[in-house]
Amino acid sequence: MIALCVGHSRRGDKGAYTSGKYSVSEWDFNRDLARRIHSILPVKSKIYDDYELKTYTSAIARLAKRLKCDGVTVAVELHFNAASPSAEGHEWLYWHTSKGGRALASILRDEMEEAYPSMISRGAKPRKSRQRGSSFLKKTHCYAVIGEPFFGTNVKEWEKINHERDKLAGIYSRALTKFSQSIPKHT
Numbered sequence: 001m002i003a004l005c006v007g008h009s010r011r012g013d014k015g016a017y018t019s020g021k022y023s024v025s026e027w028d029f030n031r032d033l034a035r036r037i038h039s040i041l042p043v044k045s046k047i048y049d050d051y052e053l054k055t056y057t058s059a060i061a062r063l064a065k066r067l068k069c070d071g072v073t074v075a076v077e078l079h080f081n082a083a084s085p086s087a088e089g090h091e092w093l094y095w096h097t098s099k100g101g102r103a104l105a106s107i108l109r110d111e112m113e114e115a116y117p118s119m120i121s122r123g124a125k126p127r128k129s130r131q132r133g134s135s136f137l138k139k140t141h142c143y144a145v146i147g148e149p150f151f152g153t154n155v156k157e158w159e160k161i162n163h164e165r166d167k168l169a170g171i172y173s174r175a176l177t178k179f180s181q182s183i184p185k186h187t
Contacts, residue, residue, distance in 0.1 A: 002041065002176055003067050003075035004034040005136075006049040007146070010059035016082030018152035020159060026152065029162075030078035036169035043180045046070060057135065064139040074104065074180060075144045076172065077136050080152040080161075088154050089120035093133050093146040096126035100143035100183065108175045112149060115171050119150070119157070143183070147172065 008015030008027040015026025027049075034047045048066065051059035067075055081087065092108045094101030105124035113121050127134045133146040149168060150157040161168055 001070065001072050001074075002043060002045040002180060003070070003072040003142075004037055004041075004045055004047045005063065005075055005077040006030045006034050006047065007077050007079040009049050009063075010051040010056065011054040016080070016152055018080075018158045018162070019085060020155040022162065026080055026082075029080065029152070033078055033165060033169060033172075036165060037172045037176075040169060041173045042177055045176075046072075060135045060139055063136075064141065068141045072140075073142050073183060074176065075136075075140050075142055076104075076108075076176065077133070077144070077146045078172075079133075079146055079148050080150055081148045082153045083151060085153055085155065087151045088157055089122040089151070090116070090149045091122035092124045093127050093137065093148065094124060095134070095137035095144065096128050098137070098143060100179075101137065101145055102126070104143055104175070104179045105145045107179050108145060108147060108172070111171045111175045115167060116160075122148075143179075 017023050017025050031049050038045050051063050053059040090112050092105035094105040109124045127137050137144050150161045152158050
């Protein structure tokens with residue numbers, strides 16, 4: 001089963017906000033995106049949008065236990081980047097020793113590059129302890145990736161993605177389907 005984890009799902013956390021005329025939180029955007037992915041994903045999936053606890057460490061630990069109990073084999077946590085208004089591009093984070101995580105991050109990167117060839121690809125990036133997103137990637141028992149498909153603080157990128165949410169959902173769905181059809185032995 002595939003877990004569609006909505007980033008910033010712990011109590012009191014909405015994540016970053018997009019810039020421009022129509023501003024939404026990272027959590028609100030990705031909750032909608034998770035529902036869109038779930039509705040078109042041809043393999044079994046479940047949305048996780050309530051991590052139940054307030055602190056990051058405890059919330060991720062609780063989520064990791066839930067994923068294991070539910071028999072999840074692949075988890076993707078949905079986010080978007082936030083930085084200066086000129087920052088741009090997409091990136092896909094995985095745990096540095098996970099061959100399967102690296103493979104999934106690469107498939108997601110490739111699907112995004114094909115669908116949005118004019119966007120800057122920041123690549124599939126390994127994470128180690130104490131780096132952004134490392135707890136989610138390390139603590140989950142299954143293959144895990146964090147998706148950062150655009151910068152919400154870049155008005156041009158945000159407006160493009162906001163008007164093409166179904167296209168972004170399709171990218172995730174195709175990549176997750178490809179990966180799930182050839183899941184490597186877990187490492």
